[in-house]
Amino acid sequence: MELPDSAGHFGRFGGRFVPEALHAALRELTDAFDEAMADPSFHAELARLQRDYAGRPTPITDVTRFSERCGNARVLLKREDLNHTGAHKINNVLGQALLTKRMGKTRVIAETGAGQHGVATATAAALLGLECRVYMGEVDTKRQALNVARMQLLGAEVYAVAAGSRTLKDAMNEAMRDWVTTVENTHYLIGTVSGPHPFPYLVRELQRIISTEARQQMLDAYGQLPDYVAACVGGGSNAIGMFADFVPDADVELYGFEAAGEGVETGRHAATITAGSTGVLHGTRTFVLQDEDGQTIESHSISAGLDYPGVGPEHAWLAETGRAHYEPVTDAEAMDAFQLLTRTEGIIPAIESAHALAGARRLGLRIADADPDARPTILVCLSGRGDKDVATAFEYFGLPGEPDKTVGGLQ
Amino acid sequence: MNTFTDQERLGISGRVVASCLAAGRPALVGYLPVGYPDVSGSVEAVRAITEGIDGNGVDIVEIGMPYSDPLMDGLVIQHATTRARERGVRIRDAFTAVEAVAATSATPMVMTYWNLIEAYGPDRFARDLAAAGGAGVITPDLPPDDCPEWFEATDAHGLDRVFLIAPSSTDERIKLTMESCRGWVYASSVMGVTGTRSDTSDAAPVIVERARKVDPGLPVGIGLGVSNGAQAAEIGAFADLVIVGSALLKCLDSDGADLPGDLVRLRTLAGELADGVARSRR
Numbered sequence: 001m002e003l004p005d006s007a008g009h010f011g012r013f014g015g016r017f018v019p020e021a022l023h024a025a026l027r028e029l030t031d032a033f034d035e036a037m038a039d040p041s042f043h044a045e046l047a048r049l050q051r052d053y054a055g056r057p058t059p060i061t062d063v064t065r066f067s068e069r070c071g072n073a074r075v076l077l078k079r080e081d082l083n084h085t086g087a088h089k090i091n092n093v094l095g096q097a098l099l100t101k102r103m104g105k106t107r108v109i110a111e112t113g114a115g116q117h118g119v120a121t122a123t124a125a126a127l128l129g130l131e132c133r134v135y136m137g138e139v140d141t142k143r144q145a146l147n148v149a150r151m152q153l154l155g156a157e158v159y160a161v162a163a164g165s166r167t168l169k170d171a172m173n174e175a176m177r178d179w180v181t182t183v184e185n186t187h188y189l190i191g192t193v194s195g196p197h198p199f200p201y202l203v204r205e206l207q208r209i210i211s212t213e214a215r216q217q218m219l220d221a222y223g224q225l226p227d228y229v230a231a232c233v234g235g236g237s238n239a240i241g242m243f244a245d246f247v248p249d250a251d252v253e254l255y256g257f258e259a260a261g262e263g264v265e266t267g268r269h270a271a272t273i274t275a276g277s278t279g280v281l282h283g284t285r286t287f288v289l290q291d292e293d294g295q296t297i298e299s300h301s302i303s304a305g306l307d308y309p310g311v312g313p314e315h316a317w318l319a320e321t322g323r324a325h326y327e328p329v330t331d332a333e334a335m336d337a338f339q340l341l342t343r344t345e346g347i348i349p350a351i352e353s354a355h356a357l358a359g360a361r362r363l364g365l366r367i368a369d370a371d372p373d374a375r376p377t378i379l380v381c382l383s384g385r386g387d388k389d390v391a392t393a394f395e396y397f398g399l400p401g402e403p404d405k406t407v408g409g410l411q
Numbered sequence: 412m413n414t415f416t417d418q419e420r421l422g423i424s425g426r427v428v429a430s431c432l433a434a435g436r437p438a439l440v441g442y443l444p445v446g447y448p449d450v451s452g453s454v455e456a457v458r459a460i461t462e463g464i465d466g467n468g469v470d471i472v473e474i475g476m477p478y479s480d481p482l483m484d485g486l487v488i489q490h491a492t493t494r495a496r497e498r499g500v501r502i503r504d505a506f507t508a509v510e511a512v513a514a515t516s517a518t519p520m521v522m523t524y525w526n527l528i529e530a531y532g533p534d535r536f537a538r539d540l541a542a543a544g545g546a547g548v549i550t551p552d553l554p555p556d557d558c559p560e561w562f563e564a565t566d567a568h569g570l571d572r573v574f575l576i577a578p579s580s581t582d583e584r585i586k587l588t589m590e591s592c593r594g595w596v597y598a599s600s601v602m603g604v605t606g607t608r609s610d611t612s613d614a615a616p617v618i619v620e621r622a623r624k625v626d627p628g629l630p631v632g633i634g635l636g637v638s639n640g641a642q643a644a645e646i647g648a649f650a651d652l653v654i655v656g657s658a659l660l661k662c663l664d665s666d667g668a669d670l671p672g673d674l675v676r677l678r679t680l681a682g683e684l685a686d687g688v689a690r691s692r693r
């Protein structure tokens with residue numbers, strides 16, 4: 001059976017655990033999306049924006065110098081970092097912004113962690129003439145000040161959320177509160193494959209283009225499917241998009257890499273599937289970091305985009321059924337991979353994506369250890385570029401911020 | 412007037428409503444979260460609203476369980492529940508508050524986001540609440556068409572289950588929700604979160620009317636935005652239950668520094684609200 005079912009379930013996960021006031025809007029959205037998906041003019045308009053505005057299709061890059069450090073694996077990158085606004089987020093946002101217009105709504109709101117989804121939403125709002133407000137945890141507005149400025153330049157209002165843990169989950173609560181009050185003219189443009197049905201399904205379908213393109217590109221350029229597909233998982237939208245068309249390919253192994261922060265054993269992490277338990281958060285049943293009373297525990301990750309105590313319900317289902325494997329990657333491992341890709345390939349990845357690179361490298365080394373004759377191909381979703389993370393990297397590596405040498409001055 | 416005769420559907424709390432209506436007035440429901448300003452202070456507070464100044468207070472106490480992600484709540488309740496959690500409130504403390512209310516003439520219910528029940532275990536939660544003397548549970552984020560385990564648990568332990576309807580609900584959805592309730596149905600009077608408002612909503616009489624038309628056999632409560640005696644009288648003229656939350660909680664705003672003073676204000680407001688509902692149908 002095709003999942004989710006009509007009530008939004010992926011097995012025992014998913015659903016629609018939100019105040020009744022929002023059910024009508026969720027049903028309206030479900031209907032509008034189904035109609036849009038059946039309407040060739042919607043597909044044509046979306047395809048035009050993806051091509052002429054976002055810059056799709058994104059290429060696959062064979063990163064040979066990086067691969068030398070990954071055992072006998074050949075690592076290939078699906079370059080979502082080359083999208084307009086610098087990440088895969090634009091794929092989802094363009095589709096939902098078009099849907100907003102279709103539903104006759106004039107305003108969008110969004111939550112954002114790292115700021116990438118907020119920037120993408122502000123971008124699409126500017127493009128389509130929609131009013132836009134972005135909710136961002138107060139902690140995140142400080143560590144991602146550059147993205148706050150970008151959203152404001154694009155004409156969006158940015159509201160810092162000082163409630164609770166002041167991060168992504170609280171921004172999502174606040175956006176829900178806004179939505180329940182303004183639902184008549186406002187669409188809540190959720191940025192990940194979580195939240196109440198239809199969001200996990202709708203966002204998956206809009207991100208599916210990553211794997212639809214990548215699968216064909218593999219066949220065309222390499223004459224084969226990859227042996228492994230890898231992506232980072234916070235809420236999980238780039239990973240779902242990267243997995244979607246490969247799920248039926250039983251020989252392709254799927255790997256999601258979660259943020260282990262300072263280490264799963266320290267309790268300061270965001271490894272929801274590895275270390276969480278079943279619960280309901282933000283309208284969906286999934287794996288959640290929670291205490292024994294069911295109170296959400298704050299997550300920790302160097303990457304704001306992965307710093308979320310829940311995960312999309314479809315990932316919970318893929319993990320439980322064993323179709324995909326999920327492993328934790330620490331801040332330190334991610335930053336090593338961040339530096340390695342930068343130095344070997346001249347590509348500065350988003351720290352989120354660096355988790356996938358670190359995981360792919362671990363996978364390559366592990367396979368080389370177990371079977372020295374194996375020559376696996378690992379396709380990694382490079383979900384975003386690292387420009388936004390320069391300040392974090394600067395601090396992490398303790399760079400002095402001074403030139404190596406000053407020349408040409410008068411003695 | 413009183414069409415509420417099916418004792419099975421009325422459960423425990425619906426019978427309280429029916430007897431209030433028989434006495435010519437709607438039932439008054441007061442919400443307060445357990446653990447604010449601290450657990451013992453909140454227990455004193457729930458007792459205070461059952462008594463008012465002269466013994467006239469709320470008929471039903473809605474004991475709120477603080478949750479980390481309360482997406483239905485406005486700032487007043489958010490701030491109090493955040494502090495309650497910082498001060499270590501646990502789920503079992505809600506049962507302590509329930510016991511305290513059960514010892515008065517008022518009826519205790521619990522309001523909680525679903526994940527806390529899921530974590531505690533639905534059957535265990537229902538069992539422990541019933542043992543503490545609780546009448547039932549209000550679940551603002553639990554869809555009635557997707558919780559068979561909650562029906563089983565509440566049926567097994569004889570508890571009421573109250574779900575919400577909203578101005579945006581379709582008639583079909585109102586019907587489904589009311590059929591799923593035992594006790595009464597909670598109608599949000601506005602599209603929005605909890606909090607006091609200066610004017611009562613025009614949508615309040617509309618949602619009550621719609622609910623009655625769809626299902627005349629179940630009492631309809633109106634919540635969100637009622638804050639004083641006049642509003643209680645206005646809403647009480649057509650609603651079967653008048654629900655007050657944030658306004659009561661605001662009385663505790665010394666944050667425990669002057670609990671006796673806060674309790675006096677709380678009793679005064681509870682009394683004013685009780686007077687409001689008492690005169691609402693005269």
